[in-house]
């Protein structure tokens with residue numbers, strides 16, 4: 660029999676994924692501790708009424724401050740914890756150690772499908788930047804020795820809105836690269852539901868479980884934008900840029916230069932076609948398998964977003 664946790668802690672419950680992790684964990688009957696850098700912030704998926712019935716409790720903690728992490732886990736008494744990678748934090752091992760030292764025995768980490776199924780985390784090279792950052796955290800979990808489920812989701816549906824679309828004036832304007840590579844377009848709500856499910860209902864008693872997750876609709880960025888145009892009713896002018904020009908555009912919308920360089924040079928190597936069809940099918944099926952919900956299509960995501 661696998662383990663069920665009735666008391667869990669979620670680091671990052673204000674996040675798009677973390678907010679649904681917290682909600683789903685609660686739906687499965689667990690008391691959920693909401694570990695936040697700023698406990699006064701609102702959480703989009705949880706109402707004040709839900710919070711006031713004792714199913715949730717806020718607690719202050721910062722994943723870049725291991726002592727605050729240890730105290731939060733200790734105070735909660737939770738044995739299972741969900742956490743994010745913190746961008747810019749060179750080493751997450753002290754915080755993962757703190758989760759362990761605070762009394763948790765199991766973590767769920769939001770990793771990335773860029774850690775290819777044929778690669779062990781230690782085989783990921785530094786120039787595979789996104790995979791490398793997440794692999795470093797997976798290795799730290801391994802070194803701490805705490806049991807884990809690694810969620811490895813694909814390309815978020817929100818990326819095209821955040822990285823490529825300017826909605827500040829009419830017509831809307833999108834800037835994309837010349838690539839027509841296709842992406843799986845997974846929705847954060849689906850990742851969050853799986854995260855909440857495996858946080859409460861541990862999928863196996865294996866020391867490390869890996870769950871790949873991909874969305875059900877494979878689209879190029881131009882195809883995504885055509886759907887956004889149709890569902891939102893806003894005309895979108897598309898500007899295609901190549902090489903350094905596209906890199907400079909990505910930097911201008913806030914991406915660090917090393918990431919923008921990576922997107923221009925290597926992003927297409929993580930397109931959905933660079934994985935076997937069987938792997939991608941299983942990764943999509945995993946959404947229903949672990950959460951019980953049907954996967955959300957990009958069209959459904961866009962329709963809801965712009966309704």
Ligand SMILES: NC(=O)c1ccc[n+]([C@@H]2O[C@H](COP(=O)([O-])OP(=O)(O)OC[C@H]3O[C@@H](n4cnc5c(N)ncnc54)[C@H](OP(=O)(O)O)[C@@H]3O)[C@@H](O)[C@H]2O)c1
Nearest residue numbers: 671672673674675676696721722723770771812813814815
């Ligand atoms: N984009 C993709 O295609 C993709 C694909 C695979 C995996 N991923 C992973 O998914 C992540 C994004 O997930 P998301 O959309 O749910 O992110 P999000 O909405 O930006 O949420 C991030 C959460 O992390 C919390 N956080 C940040 N720094 C923290 C700290 N020092 N201590 C405690 N909490 C902290 C934030 O809390 P505050 O409210 O305090 O800011 C927030 O709740 C990426 O960073 C990456 O690791 C992304």
